[in-house]
Amino acid sequence: MPSQMLTIEVDRLDAGAVRVRLAGELDFDTAPELVEAVARLRRDGCQEVELDFGGVVLCDSSGLSALVVIHRSGTGAVRLRNTNPQIRHLL
Incomplete structure (x- = not known):
């Protein structure tokens, strides 16, 4: 069964900060x-x-794995918001 598309929406919060809103499946195909x-x-x-x-x-x-890559590739903070129980368990 093919993956559901991942939607990525970006909101700039202020200088140097951004919110990335995700919807769909974050998996092998979309990470x-x-x-x-x-x-x-x-x-x-x-x-x-x-x-x-x-x-x-x-x-x-x-x-x-994508979250680890994102964390390791930058110098600023990476924060996760609105994680559901399945994602919290995975983390």
Whole structure:
């Protein structure tokens, strides 16, 4: 069964900070999209990243790996918001 599309919406909070709202499935097929989106934001000067998981229905080990890559590739804080029980258990 194919993955549900991952939707990524970006809200700039202030200088150097951004909120990334996610919806759909964060898995093997979609995790690279998130990594690339955050990398682009960091190249544009956003160091603090808030990832809002309010719309995420599934996160697998590839999604977890993407979070590790995002954390290790930046110098600013990475915060997770609105994680559901499945995601908290995975973390």
